Amino acid sequence: MRLTLKIWRQAGPTVAGRLVEYIEDHVSPDMSFLEMLDVVNEGLIKKGEDAIAFDSDCREGICGMCSLVVNGVPHGPDRGTTVCQLHMRRFKDGDTITIEPWRAAAFPVVKDLVVDRGAFDRIIAAGGYVSFNCGGAPDGNAIPIPKDIADVAMDSAACIGCGACVAACKNASAHLFMSAKISQLALLPQGQPERYRRVTAMVAQADAEGFGSCSNEGECEAVCPKEIPISNIARMTREYVKAALTASK
Amino acid sequence: MASRSGVFSSSVGTKIVIGITGFALFLYLLIHIAGNLMVFFGPAFFNRYAYVLESNPLLPLVELGLLAVFLIHVYKTLRMFLSNQDARPKAYAVKRPAGNPSRKTFASSTMIVSGLWLLVFIVIHVKAFRYGTEYEWPAGGRDLYRQEMENLSNPLMVAFYILSMTVVGSHLFHGIASAVQSLGLNHPKWTPRVLLAGKIVAALIAVGFMIIAAWVYMNQPGTGRVHV
Incomplete structure (x- = not known):
């Protein structure tokens, strides 16, 4: 699958952030959403760029760490699912996906997609x-x-x-x-x-x-x-x- | 432990106050439309009803109470709206409704807009009817029937009233059920019914007021318009 990703990048709590576009060519429909981001990060690290920061821990939907707003819906399109349990088969080849952090005054952004x-x-x-x-x-x-x-x-x-x-x-x-x-x-x-x-x-x-x-x-x-x-x-x-x-x- | 005076200013207390005042205003609207429907029975009946109502010595007290409920509702919702804006200073680039079982509708997303519209409408409406030109009715009281006919003789005014009744309907579409939830009432069997009933009553109130405004416009005395 080929995806266009628009991901919120913000270097720190006090600096302004913006949506940055990434093209990812090698996405398998069997990947979880976070594995897809891992692949994007591997590519960024190889190029010597700063990896995208995002929260995750158990990756089996029980710890409550993952926190991404996917195309305007927290945890993405599936009901009763954390974003770590969302799989790329839910999307189509050629899709554009916007990924943002939780937005609230009480949840300040620490970096990129990580909030406090x-x-x-x-x-x-x-x-x-x-x-x-x-x-x-x-x-x-x-x-x-x-x-x-x-x-x-x-x-x-x-x-x-x-x-x-x-x-x-x-x-x-x-x-x-x-x-x-x-x-x-x-x-x-x-x-x-x-x-x-x-x-x-x-x-x-x-x-x-x-x-x-x-x-x-x-x-x-x-x-x-x-x-x-x-x-x-x-x-x-x-x-x-x-x-x-x-x-x- | 929060002080008792702080109870009504907390986020939960604010909901309760807005819910109680909102529900009271909804109950008032039910009485209001019941009274207005009497216009269909002609000037004698309508003015007689108005006279009985206005000659009640407790009316000024009730009016003051209604005004207080209205002002508290407006004040608390505006305060809440502003502090809610502060709770999310940075908006999402993309935000979509989450879908079922969310109760989010166009009506629920525009409560502040419909509310502010109604604030303007109510000022115009009360000025025209409560403090407008008065005519005496021989049998006692004022000729409210004639006043209503004159107030709704201008097609632009009628259009404004009908549009405003759509806004009332929208406000109540979310407001009635929302007030019930705000008061802490939630029941697995009854809540879905209350939600549906709230929407139906909201639509009935809006359409009812629209029909009254349109009927008054189409039944102007001495204009040659046909009675329907």
Whole structure:
């Protein structure tokens, strides 16, 4: 396959970037999207040019590191897929592909296609945890949890924190990410002691990081590689209201 | 822990305020169109209805409340729109809608445009009807029927009204369902129905107001226009 690639190149956080065009002649339809970029980089390195920086780790769709906007859609055209699991057979010979980093004030570009997602870590540090010591592993059936509740909590916990929801949202809102983390803990007994402190602190941190608000368009849900639904955002709103009504200080 | 005063200025609190005020304005529109439909029953019926409504001593209070709800909705959405712009200072070179199950539509992408249009429309509309030329109606109150006939006698004005009702429909097309989600209501069985019902009601309100404006224009007294 022969492809025309328009790739965002930016030498560092403070310098201006631009889309640079590359022609790649030897793309196999069996390559993953990231393998295709590896091939482009090999060519650049051979020519003595700077390789394109992009994030990746597990390359099997579970770590949440890869973060590319492919032709205007975070993680590319496939539903429920990270970009590392996107394969070149999804494209046609002669296609032009535009590749950009996540764009959000809270996700500053580090280099080329790599962004700093430390803002997500700080949101988690603000409350997305259970802080008491539970001792040894409890007996599996010691705390009964209804199957339907456990299922919803597990689906929320599938969030890999990749940030595609922010990248897709016209407001660069982190509401889907936050709501997934808040839901998984609010639904389970272990999350109860810090339940309301958590939602208030996480929302405050996300706002401080400069993420936008939510317009209920649901673009986040459509690009989420774990297909986390926006019903979590509605749950986060309910949690937030309960927290505001019951706050003791 | 955020202070209680900070609750409504957070990104989640802002959604709640916009959702509540938006939904209240939608409920008002339902009452508004129900009242307007009475114009089809002729001047006596329409003016009688208006008189009953206007002679209610609580009306000024309700009007103030409506104004407050409207101003809060406008203020909070404008503030939110501006801070959302700051959240993505650098736009994408290429950005495409992600498709199903996204609810993104032309209407949802243009809420700020339709909202600002309606802000201008409402100023013109309230000036013409609430503070326009008044005529007395012998049986009591003002002759609102005549006022409406005169306000909608100019074809340009009628065209502006019909266009603005398309904008109302567009705003509500996303707005009704969006308000429901903003208030934290989401149910596997009911939410899809609410989404659909919101779109249908939005279209009905827009078309209903358009029919009223067109009917008034076509039934001008003393112009020789045929009653339809």
